[in-house]
Amino acid sequence: MVRRKHRKLSEDDHEVWSMVTQTTVPLHSVKPFNITFKPEPERAPLAKKPSRQMIRPLTQIGGMRPEARVTVNLALDPMKASETSTHQMDRKNFDRLRKGKIKPDARLDLHGLTAAQAHSELTAFIHRSHSAGKRLALVITGKGNSTRVDEGIMPTRQGILRHSLPHWLNRPDLKPKILQITPAHAKHGGGGAYYVYLRRTR
Template sequence: MKRRRLRPDEEELWRKVVSNTERLHPEKPLKPQDFVTTPQMKPRKKATFEAIPKSLTIKPQAPSTSAYLSPTIAEQVGGQPVQMDRKAFDQLKRGKLRPEGKLDLHGMTLERAHLALTRFILNAQSGGKRLVLIVTGKGKQRDDGGPIPVRFGVLRHQVPQWLSMPPLAPAVLQVTQAHVRHGGGGAYYVYLRKLR
């Protein structure tokens, strides 16, 4: 790295700094070449800008107001690949298929709800049922105003995870949010595999 010479105004500023400070090693004499210098910068070429065609301009988007970084439950469940027959799945999404069984988890604790869900799904599959409805409810809004956002609808968030883990995962073919006539965002359709 090449050293450059200090400009007169920089030398004057340096001398003021030196006069007001106490040296760490007073036994060593101070020399002008000991001054801190910066490397010489090469001048840059001027940048030229051309007009951007309107077709290439990016339109500003509204900032996201969601406090959660993870996707919503509807996005998680809706983002799963379709495992069942496409025609039946479309009818299911439109609420045209009638569930053969229903489990309502309102008011249950997580432990009781997990046991009830496991028992219900395994019994429904062994009984030859294909489509069941699990009602979780949407949950109560309980934000205490603290700095950390609180999720509401604990069962609504937990049920899809339980259905994707053993012992229920081998029994479940498809999970999707229920149609409005069957509970909408507070319920799930669970399409079960046939027993072999």
């Protein structure tokens, strides 16, 4: 392989090179990147886990074991309260009513209804019966169970309709239409029903 000989620059070449070097603008030098590292913030120390001695099983609520059965002394039975209350009817008709000798003109069965539904049905029934000139209405609530209370933190009264009905009938919208409230005779439901004797329409 034959090596090429270096050719010497002529005067013209030197002149051209000199012009090039005079007109060439040098490139800007690249500045190095300025990288800074911020220190990580200090982490708060983790809370210590409670020891086993601090954790106690929840076995008592309000001083009562959850497996214990609750017995609550409920208020006076509304049936007994109705029997001992003063009667507004004349004595003769009241005795006939208590002995089941007066046939009811209207009948309402509240079995299977919630308290809200029963209250609404009862209100409409009393207004309707009074407007129609009925005198004796029979309202059946069912006996329920006034001595047993469901297990749990918040006891639930049994026979809520039976206990609530006298209070509903004594509300201002119904009381003026009613002359007497008393437990029904056994042949009309006994302790699970009420006689509601209505006033005469004016």
